[in-house]
Amino acid sequence: MDIDLLSNILFAMVRCGTPLLLVALGELVCEKSGVLNLGQEGMMLFGAVVGFIVAFSSGNLWLGVVLAMVAGMLLSSLFALVALVFNANQVATGLALTIFGVGLSTFVGAAWVGKPLTGFEPVAIPVLSSIPLLGRMLFTQDLLVYLSFALFALVAWVVLKSRVGLIVQAVGENPDAASAMGLPVLRVRTLAVLFGGAMAGLAGAYLSLAYTPMWAESMSAGRGWIALALVVFASWRVWRVLLGAYLFGLASILHLVAQGIGLSIPSNLLAMLPYVATIVVLVLLSRDAVRTRLYAPVSLGQPWQPGH
Amino acid sequence: MLLSLEPRGQQSRLMLWCSPLLAALLTLACGSLLFIALGHKPLPTLHTLLIEPVSDLYGVGELLVKALPILMCALGLAVAYQARIWNIGAEGQLLIGALGGSALAVNIIGMDSRWALVMVLVAGTLAGAAWAGLTAWLRTQFNANEILTSIMLNYIALNLLLYFVHGPLRDPAGFNFPQSAMFGDASRLPLVFEGGRLHAGLYFALLALVAVWVLLQKSFVGFQIKVLGLDQRAAGFVGFREKRLVWLALLISGALAGLAGVCEVTGPIGQLVPQVSPGYGYAAITVAFLGRLNPIGIVFSSLLMALLYLGGENAQMAMNLPQAITQLFQGMMLFFLLACDVLILYRPRLKLRWARRTAAVATAGAL
Numbered sequence: 001m002d003i004d005l006l007s008n009i010l011f012a013m014v015r016c017g018t019p020l021l022l023v024a025l026g027e028l029v030c031e032k033s034g035v036l037n038l039g040q041e042g043m044m045l046f047g048a049v050v051g052f053i054v055a056f057s058s059g060n061l062w063l064g065v066v067l068a069m070v071a072g073m074l075l076s077s078l079f080a081l082v083a084l085v086f087n088a089n090q091v092a093t094g095l096a097l098t099i100f101g102v103g104l105s106t107f108v109g110a111a112w113v114g115k116p117l118t119g120f121e122p123v124a125i126p127v128l129s130s131i132p133l134l135g136r137m138l139f140t141q142d143l144l145v146y147l148s149f150a151l152f153a154l155v156a157w158v159v160l161k162s163r164v165g166l167i168v169q170a171v172g173e174n175p176d177a178a179s180a181m182g183l184p185v186l187r188v189r190t191l192a193v194l195f196g197g198a199m200a201g202l203a204g205a206y207l208s209l210a211y212t213p214m215w216a217e218s219m220s221a222g223r224g225w226i227a228l229a230l231v232v233f234a235s236w237r238v239w240r241v242l243l244g245a246y247l248f249g250l251a252s253i254l255h256l257v258a259q260g261i262g263l264s265i266p267s268n269l270l271a272m273l274p275y276v277a278t279i280v281v282l283v284l285l286s287r288d289a290v291r292t293r294l295y296a297p298v299s300l301g302q303p304w305q306p307g308h
Numbered sequence: 309m310l311l312s313l314e315p316r317g318q319q320s321r322l323m324l325w326c327s328p329l330l331a332a333l334l335t336l337a338c339g340s341l342l343f344i345a346l347g348h349k350p351l352p353t354l355h356t357l358l359i360e361p362v363s364d365l366y367g368v369g370e371l372l373v374k375a376l377p378i379l380m381c382a383l384g385l386a387v388a389y390q391a392r393i394w395n396i397g398a399e400g401q402l403l404i405g406a407l408g409g410s411a412l413a414v415n416i417i418g419m420d421s422r423w424a425l426v427m428v429l430v431a432g433t434l435a436g437a438a439w440a441g442l443t444a445w446l447r448t449q450f451n452a453n454e455i456l457t458s459i460m461l462n463y464i465a466l467n468l469l470l471y472f473v474h475g476p477l478r479d480p481a482g483f484n485f486p487q488s489a490m491f492g493d494a495s496r497l498p499l500v501f502e503g504g505r506l507h508a509g510l511y512f513a514l515l516a517l518v519a520v521w522v523l524l525q526k527s528f529v530g531f532q533i534k535v536l537g538l539d540q541r542a543a544g545f546v547g548f549r550e551k552r553l554v555w556l557a558l559l560i561s562g563a564l565a566g567l568a569g570v571c572e573v574t575g576p577i578g579q580l581v582p583q584v585s586p587g588y589g590y591a592a593i594t595v596a597f598l599g600r601l602n603p604i605g606i607v608f609s610s611l612l613m614a615l616l617y618l619g620g621e622n623a624q625m626a627m628n629l630p631q632a633i634t635q636l637f638q639g640m641m642l643f644f645l646l647a648c649d650v651l652i653l654y655r656p657r658l659k660l661r662w663a664r665r666t667a668a669v670a671t672a673g674a675l
Contacts, residue, residue: 102635104639111630272463279452
C-alpha cells in the first residue's frame with residue numbers, strides 16, 4: 001500500500017466518520033441527561049432534506065446548515081413533548097420519531113431527488129495541510145468537518161470540565177436527587193434533547209450538502225442507528241466517541257481499501273460491513289453486563305415526573 | 309389558563325381503546341391541514357386517499373393483498389413487544405424469508421408437485437425465523453441490545469437480497485435485470501378468487517391470527533411472555549426462564565415475518581425482485597402499537613395501514629401527490645397514539661392560573 005492510497009483512506013475515513021461523530025455527540029449529551037432518543041435517523045434525514053432544499057433555493061449553503069439544525073430541533077421538540085412531558089415510553093417515542101422523520105423527509109423531498117448542487121468544497125489550511133498524511137486527513141477537509149472538530153472540543157469541554165456538564169450528568173444519574181438539589185430536571189433534559197436534535201440536523205446537512213451534495217430518500221442509510229451503537233461502544237465517554245466515529249468511518253470505506261489492494265468483492269457485500277461491524281462491536285462490549293451497567297447513565301430511558 | 313395532567317390512579321379501559329381512534333382522527337385532521345397547505349381541497353383528497361381505492365370489489369381484494377404481509381409481521385411483533393423485546397427487524401426477517409423461499413423456488417421450477425409450494429413456504433418461514441434467531445442469540449448469549457442488532461440485520465438483509473438478485477439468483481435469460489426467474493406454477497400460491505390477486509396467504513394469515521391469539525390470551529407461555537414484559541425481575545423470581553422466552557418470542561416473530569415475505573414472492577410477485585417490500589416490516593411496528601398488541605386490534609390496524617398504502621398509490625396516480633404520504637401518515641399516527649396514550653393514566657384538567665395559586669396558598673396555610 002503506497003502513501004497516497006493511505007492518505008486517501010485517512011482522508012475518506014474522517015469524511016465518512018464526521019456525520020457519525022456529529023450525531024453521536026448529540027446523542028451522548030442526550031443520554032448523559034438520562035434520555036434515550038432513538039429518533040436520530042429521522043431527525044438526520046429531515047435535517048438533510050431541509051438543508052438541501054434551503055441551500056438549493058437560496059443558493060446559500062450556510063443558511064441550509066442553520067435551518068437543517070432548526071429542523072432537527074423541531075423534530076426533537078416533538079420527542080421532548082411526548083416522551084418528557086407526556087411521559088410516554090422513550091423507546092416507542094424514538095421509533096415513532098424515526099418513522100415520522102423518514103416519511104416526512106421522503107414526502108417533502110420527493111420533488112428534489114437527484115437535483116445537482118455544488119456543496120461544500122475542501123479548504124486546505126495553509127502550512128498545516130502540507131504535513132504528510134495528517135495534512136490531507138485533518139487539514140484539507142471542508143468547513144463542516146472543521147466545524148465538527150470545534151463542536152467535539154466544545155462538547156468534550158462541557159462534559160468533562162464545565163458546571164453544565166456536571167448538571168447534565170447529575171440529572172441523568174439521579175433525577176430525584178438532582179431535583180431535590182433544585183435542578184430543573186425536565187428543563188435540562190429538554191435542552192439536552194434539543195441539542196441532540198440540532199446535532200442530528202447538522203449531520204444531515206453534512207450528508208446532503210458536503211458528503212454527497214444531493215438529496216436521495218433515506219440517504220442516511222442507518223447512520224443514525226450506528227451512532228446510537230457508537231455511544232454504547234464509547235461507554236458514554238466523549239473521547240471514545242471520536243475514536244469510534246472514525247473507526248466506523250473506516251469500516252464504511254473499506255471498499256476503497258479493497259480496491260486499493262486489488263480485491264474484487266461485490267459492492268452489496270461490502271456495503272454490509274459497517275452494519276456487521278456495529279453488531280460485532282455491540283457483542284464485544286455488551287458481553288459483560290456489569291460493565292455496561294457501570295458506565296451507562298443510571299436513569300437512562302426511565303420516565304421521570306416532578307413531585308413523586 | 310393551563311392544561312394540567314392529573315393522575316387517574318388506574319388505567320382507563322375506555323381510553324385504552326379510544327386512544328388509537330383519537331390518533332387516527334388527529335392524523336386525518338393534520339393530513340387535511342397539510343393538503344390545504346399544498347393547495348388541494350381536503351375532502352376530495354381524503355376521498356382519493358381512503359375511499360376511492362376500496363370502492364369496488366377489486367379494490368377490497370387489493371386491500372387484503374396489502375394487509376396480509378403487514379398483519380403477519382405485526383402479529384409476530386406483538387408477541388415480541390408483549391415480552392418487551394423490541395424487535396425492529398421484521399423488515400429484514402421478511403426480506404430473508406422472501407430470499408430463502410426464492411433460493412429454493414428457482415431451483416425447483418420444473419418440479420410439478422404440490423410439495424414444491426410447501427417446501428418453498430417452509431424454507432421462507434424457517435429463513436425468517438433463523439434471521440430473528442440471530443438477534444435472539446446475540447441478546448441471550450452476548451447481552452447485545454436487540455433494537456440495534458435487529459436494525460443492523462435489516463440493512464444486512466437488504467444488502468444480502470440485493471447481492472443475490474444482482475448475482476447468484478439473477479435470471480440468466482432476464483436481460484440482466486436484477487430479478488430472479490419466474491417461479492414454476494407448482495410453487496405459486498393459488499388465488500382465492502378468480503380475477504383478483506388475493507392469494508392463499510389469506511389462510512395462513514388467519515391461521516397465524518388464531519395461533520397468536522391463543523398463544524397470548526389462553527396459553528401459559530403467553531402468560532409468561534406478558535409477565536416478562538411487565539416485570540423482568542418478577543418473571544425471574546417465579547422461575548420463568550427469560551432466555552427461553554426471548555428465543556421463543558423472537559423465533560415466532562421472525563417465522564411470521566418470513567412467512568409474510570415468502571407469501572409475497574410466491575403470491576402476487578411470482579419472482580424475487582429488489583422491491584419485495586415497500587416497508588411492510590416497518591409499517592408493522594406502527595400497526596402492532598396501534599392495535600394495542602392485541603391480535604384482534606391488529607387486524608383492524610393492519611387493514612387501516614393497507615388502506616394507507618393503497619391510498620398513497622392512488623393519490624400519486626390521481627393527484628400527483630408523493631407516495632411517501634403513506635409513511636408520513638404512519639409516523640404521524642404512531643406519534644399521536646403515544647401522545648394520546650397519556651390519557652390512559654392521566655386526566656386532563658383545564659386550570660385557571662388564579663385557582664392554582666389559591667390552591668397553593670391553601671396548601672401552604674394548611675402546613
